[in-house]
Amino acid sequence: MAFEDLTNLDLEITREPGKKKDRNHAYVNKVHGLTEALQASGHYKEDYEAVLLDLGIKAAKIEPEAYGLLEIDHMNAEQALALLTAIVKKDERVEGFAAMCLESGFIEELLSRLEAIDYENREIPSWIEDAVDDIIPKLMDLPKGAETTVNRLMQPYLHYIDASGEYKERTYNFSEGEADAVDVLHQRAKEYGMYLDSSAYDYMTLSTPGNIHFQVRRIEKGSGGPKTIFQFGLGGILGGWCSIRIDEFVDEHVCIMYNKERLIDQKIKNVNQDQLMRLESAIEKAGVQKWMPEYIDNTVLDGESWSILINGASGIFESSGSNKYPKGFDTLLDCLRDLFGLEAYPPEGGYEGLSD
Structure with a gap:
């Protein structure tokens, strides 16, 4: 090093x-x-x-x-x-x-x-590089929606016959080999227009990286990954947190959603064009693009905070707040609940009523 x-x-x-x-x-x-x-x-x-x-x-x-x-x-x-x-x-x-x-x-x-x-910049064992080269074409043929893991893909390459004809087993575990295989496979896949998406398992903290399931999704060759076109989060320390993110791939849009008090039970599902159009309409109706960058009520110590990001043709728009909500906030929340099932329920009188 x-x-x-x-x-x-x-x-x-x-x-x-x-x-x-x-x-x-x-x-x-x-x-x-x-x-x-x-x-x-x-x-x-x-x-x-x-x-x-x-x-x-x-x-x-x-x-x-x-x-x-x-x-x-x-x-x-x-x-x-x-x-x-x-x-x-x-x-x-x-x-x-x-x-x-x-x-x-x-x-x-x-x-x-x-x-x-x-x-x-660490040196990767040559056998891992060779294994990944062999695995890439198999990933390209993986059916849409099918899942696998890096460790499952690496299994056939963990045994070999050496020059003397002896059967050998390579050292491969969490501290040696596994992290290299995960990093190389993820990076090489991007060069071929593939993104190994494990969003549905973000909270698998007890699993090693090589055992986390992923699906193969299409991205532009050489790009860093999908484009996040929409993101919204709402919650607080006492009441839990819910959020939704929509990622854009070459041939699909994917929604990753976490609901209050059930973060380990996140949902991931495809988003169709009708849903995207209805979301865009709700954003326009709520006047989101006219919201100020920040809304803060300094008189409340805990409560809830929120944030929104929209990444569209006109650029990136962001707004956030703590215990204060702009006009149209409840309209947007209704849309996210109706379209995607986001479990964000406003208090009696709505969130906007809290700012009056």
Whole structure:
């Protein structure tokens, strides 16, 4: 792994000192180890300012708490290392700056990204690559609506005869082989216009990735997956949460729905053109596209929150709220309940009545 010397550093403070002075000293000590590792490993980026400027980031302007705006999850290794270098360099001018970045979680996010890049670039056993090459044509012939699992597909390739004629069994389990097979198969399938859809089993937390069932759906070759054209969620901590998402594939639309207090019993079903047209009509009737970006009632501490996303020809529209609801909200809710069976029942007088 290219970045193990950085990602394996122990930067955690297991028992945070009570006094601010002691706490700061603890973070400074941890950062000192990171600075040394960055310089000794050859990952220090001399051209960090230029690299960051290409991203629209001025190195001198970075702040410990503002890293959420930087889209670190999409950065490549050079960009993440440039940010780490920028933090170390600024620490030379602003004493304690790197320690503040460690305490805020900024450095942890960068190291997590480098760890993810290492994982993405790991060496995959050649027998798994060969097995996936052989499996792809079989997936293309899988009947629509049929389900299978990665582990089931890999079974024929777990035994082989070696050069001496001996029968051998390959090591294949959750910690070795399975994750590689899942990742390679999912990625290679996309190159052939296939999406291995396991949406109906999102909550199978007790299953290993290779044992989760999926269906094969058609997408544009090389694309990352289906396009989500509609998404709505409503609920709260006390009352449960319900949501609906509609994904667009090459030859079908699929609805994934979760209902209150039965999240493990989610539903997935196809959506026909008539339903899409009626949903579009209800959105227009409710005046959704005229809703404000946010509706908040700060006088209520708990209650319910909601959000909506529409991804259409005119672009992406989003709105959300907490304990406050726009005109047309109940109309939209009625449509989702009637068309798809979303179990979202308004209080007496409707949700809009709560905002009066």
